[in-house]
Amino acid sequence: MAVTHTQGELPLKEERDIVLARQAVRRLSLENGFSLVDQTKMVTAASELARNTVIYGGGGTMKWEVLHDGIKRGVRLTFEDQGPGISDIDLALTDGWTSGTGMGLGLSGARRLVNEFELTSNVGTGTRVVIARWK
Amino acid sequence: MERIPILRMGDLLLVTIQVDMHDQLALSLQDDLTCAIEKHNAKGVLIDISALEIVDSFTGRMISDISGMAQILDAKTVLVGMQPAVAITLVELGLSLPKVATALNVERGMTLLKQSLST
Numbered sequence: 001m002a003v004t005h006t007q008g009e010l011p012l013k014e015e016r017d018i019v020l021a022r023q024a025v026r027r028l029s030l031e032n033g034f035s036l037v038d039q040t041k042m043v044t045a046a047s048e049l050a051r052n053t054v055i056y057g058g059g060g061t062m063k064w065e066v067l068h069d070g071i072k073r074g075v076r077l078t079f080e081d082q083g084p085g086i087s088d089i090d091l092a093l094t095d096g097w098t099s100g101t102g103m104g105l106g107l108s109g110a111r112r113l114v115n116e117f118e119l120t121s122n123v124g125t126g127t128r129v130v131i132a133r134w135k
Numbered sequence: 136m137e138r139i140p141i142l143r144m145g146d147l148l149l150v151t152i153q154v155d156m157h158d159q160l161a162l163s164l165q166d167d168l169t170c171a172i173e174k175h176n177a178k179g180v181l182i183d184i185s186a187l188e189i190v191d192s193f194t195g196r197m198i199s200d201i202s203g204m205a206q207i208l209d210a211k212t213v214l215v216g217m218q219p220a221v222a223i224t225l226v227e228l229g230l231s232l233p234k235v236a237t238a239l240n241v242e243r244g245m246t247l248l249k250q251s252l253s254t
Contacts, residue, residue, distance in 0.1 A: 015157050022155065023155070026188070037223055040224045041224050044190075044228060051193060105192040105230060109227075109229045112228065113227055113228060
């Protein structure tokens with residue numbers, strides 16, 4: 001069972017917050033000993049999900065926490081918004097499917113870049129995506 | 136307003152992205168670059184991303200779009216200097232930039248552009 005040691009929260013309201021979220025995740029990944037490739041994957045996944053929160057979710061938050069499980073260390077990120085929600089989650093997770101102007105790789109791509117991925121969404125109440133990557 | 140500088144060298148344009156771009160900055164680069172191609176009659180564009188620590192789907196699309204727009208304006212684009220960790224992540228993300236010419240570094244990119252301009 002993972003024990004949480006440190007955690008925090010960042011607002012995701014506008015485009016510039018996506019950059020700040022990326023920087024925060026870079027620092028977290030670095031501090032927890034992620035390799036350069038693992039840092040890059042985690043930051044990229046965070047960038048995709050942060051953008052979804054800002055653009056499609058109408059703004060929200062990114063919560064972060066450092067995980068310890070025995071000798072394993074990891075970082076977990078939770079992206080939450082109170083936006084319109086996703087009506088068809090399977091479709092939203094399909095490569096190339098987009099409701100907006102993107103390439104449709106955000107959700108499906110982010111999922112491939114992390115070890116754990118959990119998406120919950122209800123139409124009208126919002127979306128929550130939790131990802132984790134272990135060192 | 137913040138802008139990414141575009142340098143002209145003969146009939147080539149050079150862009151070095153050295154900051155973590157927010158989305159709007161990436162979009163202005165697209166506009167600025169296409170205008171610069173027209174204004175300077177440029178035949179080639181070299182984009183150096185060696186300082187970029189991540190390329191996500193938004194930036195990837197921006198690069199791919201720039202390449203496509205430049206092609207329509209009869210200019211060839213070469214993307215150079217991608218860090219190995221970025222390349223690994225980009226492919227895993229599902230973006231392999233099939234329509235973008237790439238080179239390992241600026242030197243090879245320049246050679247590639249000059250070759251394509253002399254034929």
